[in-house]
Amino acid sequence: MSKPDTQTPRGRxxxxxxxxxxRHAWEQIAAAGASALSLNAIAKQMGMSGPALYRYFASRDELITELIRDAYRSLADTFRARxxxxxxxxxxxxxxxxxxxxALRGWALDDPQRYFLIYGTPVPGYRAPEDTTRTASEIMAVILDACAAAPAGSPGSPASPAEKLPTTHPSPFDAHLDAHRAWAGPHPAPSSALHRALLFWTRLHGVLSLELAGHFAGMGFDPAQLYTAEAEAVMGR
Amino acid sequence: MSKPDTQTPRGRxxxxxxxxxxRHAWEQIAAAGASALSLNAIAKQMGMSGPALYRYFASRDELITELIRDAYRSLADTFRARxxxxxxxxxxxxxxxxxxxxALRGWALDDPQRYFLIYGTPVPGYRAPEDTTRTASEIMAVILDACAAAPAGSPGSPASPAEKLPTTHPSPFDAHLDAHRAWAGPHPAPSSALHRALLFWTRLHGVLSLELAGHFAGMGFDPAQLYTAEAEAVMGR
Incomplete structure (x- = not known):
């Protein structure tokens, strides 16, 4: 009985x-931003009193935590299905x-607010509880598996095949990661795969977040092609 | 007389x-986020009536635009001084x-709120006027100059010197940029330099924004070293 409270009418x-x-919270976030979330405003929309609503979510932060958990869970499910x-x-x-x-780009474009809630500007005054990061670690584990299975080569190699060279020289940052790999848990991936996993995260986030925030609008080039080029660079193709 | 209104006591x-x-607006942004900015709350803090304050800023959006302009201007000044x-x-x-x-990292760490106001989650309902992007273009021009002056090689080459190869093969994305280079204006940089300029922006933003949002906290590695490795990858070193 992992979710006992949905087994009774009251629980359901x-x-x-x-x-x-x-649902109301996501509408508020789209209209006014996550930092403007108001449980009282949601109660009003639902025809409830504030105190009645607080029986369902004890605070704004509990509500934000639940939305962040849902967002991470949704991305983890998307990655695991892939x-x-x-x-x-x-x-x-x-x-x-x-x-x-x-899959990451499709997921982000599908609901930019959800993407920004977990990877965008932090909500002032909000602190995520420890266990929120557990699902984030699951997401990283899928990326690490993929990086460990990827063909050898330096992470971040250039996109042109002519320049691709297999290499056994660890970069200075690989050496640093070798000494600081606790975040990867017991994953057996070599430090070059850890490096690649970080670049998968930071480089794709770099393109995606600027695209979603509209920074490329009017520049003329196709952000999808920049994204693909960066994904290939991370893969060393 | 470009700023005539500071020449009179009334103007000053x-x-x-x-x-x-x-100043009050930045405090509000730090405390509750840019989307929660309220001219009436600022008027109250300053002991003014709302209508009196509206003679200085006609709307929340005019105030946000001014803050964004200041932020871009500050980064442009930092880059040009460098x-x-x-x-x-x-x-x-x-x-x-x-x-x-x-310089970019120092500027961002110095005031993360300022960084997030221009590169973070967009403020719902806010639309920047056309001329806001003029200073953003100045920033890009400094980056393009630096990219055009950088030694030849593919943007995004790996960090290990052993893998560095000069190349004349344009990547597919370089070819795409060649056909979509209006954003670079009359800048004579070749498309590989345009590509490098975009990577300078997206890759460094990717690391910086995740660092500033606290995503690397507790992971153990040094974000400054990841940032340096990415800067070197962009430079092709």
């Missing part, structure tokens, strides 16, 4: 109300990094 | 009040890309 009603609160599909169609463990990059 | 008083409004210093100490036009990367 509670779950329904919480879902409705979250990894399963790749494992079914190809030999070798782990998803294809290019497929994960493509 | 007006400039002082506007500066004080902006470019001037480099031009004085070295042959060749343009700043050193590594120096610009270092």
């Amino acid at each position: 009603y509670r779950a329904q109300v919480r879902e409705e609160v979250k 990894a399963r599909a790749d494992a079914g169609s190809k030999a070798g463990a782990g998803a294809d990094l290019g497929d994960l990059a493509h | 008083y007006r400039a002082q009040v506007r500066e004080e409004v902006k 470019a001037r210093a480099d031009a004085g100490s070295k042959a060749g036009a343009g700043a050193d890309l590594g120096d610009l990367a270092h």
Whole structure:
């Protein structure tokens, strides 16, 4: 019984109300930003008193934590579905990094507010509880699997095939990661794969977040092609 | 007379009040986020009526625009000072890309709110007027100068010197940029330099924004070293 409270009518009603609160919360975030979230305003929209709503979410921060958890969970599910599909169609463990990059962009474009809630400007005054990062670690584990399964080569190699060279020289940052790899847990990936996983995160976030915030609008080039070029650079293709 | 209104006592008083409004606005942004900015709350803090304050800023959006302009202006000044210093100490036009990367990180760490106001989650309902992007273009021009002056090679080459190869093969994205280079204006930089300039922006933003938002906290590695490795990858070193 991992979710005992949805087994009773009272429990199901509670779950329904919480879902409705979250729908209103996303609307508020789209209209006025996460930092302007107001439980009282949501109560008013739902025809409830403030104190009645506080029985479902004890504070604004509890509501934000739930939205962040949902967002991480949704991305983790998207990545794991991709990894399963790749494992079914190809030999070798782990998803294809290019497929994960493509899945990440689709997920972000599908709901930019959700993307920004977890990867955008922090909400002032909000502190995520420790366990919020557990799902973030699951996401990183899928990326690490894919990086460990990727062909050898330096992370961040240039996109042109003519320049691709297999190498055994660890970069200075690889050496640094070798000494600071606790964040990867017991994952056996070599430090070059850890480096690649970080670049998958930072480089794709760099393009995606600027695209979603409208910085490329009017510049004329196709952000999808820049994104693909960066994904290929991370893969060393 | 480009700023005639600071030549009279009335004009100087007006400039002082506007500066004080902006100081309060930055405090509000730090406490509750840019989307929660309230001219009425600022008026109250300053002991003025709302209508009196509206004579200094006609709307929340006008105030946000002024803050964004200040932020871009500050970064442009930082970059240009760096470019001037480099031009004085070295042959060749343009700043050193590594120096610009270092200056960008210092500027961002110095005031993360300012960084996030221009590069973070967009403020819902706010639309920047056309001319806001003029200073952004000045910033890009300094980066383009530095990229055009950088040694030849593919942008995004790996950090290990052993892998560095000069190349004349344009990547598919370089070819795309060649056909979509209006954003660079009349700048004579080749498309590989345009590509490098975009990577300077997206890759450094990727690391910086995740660092400033606290995503690397507790991971153990040094974000400054990841940042330096990415700056070197952009430079092709």
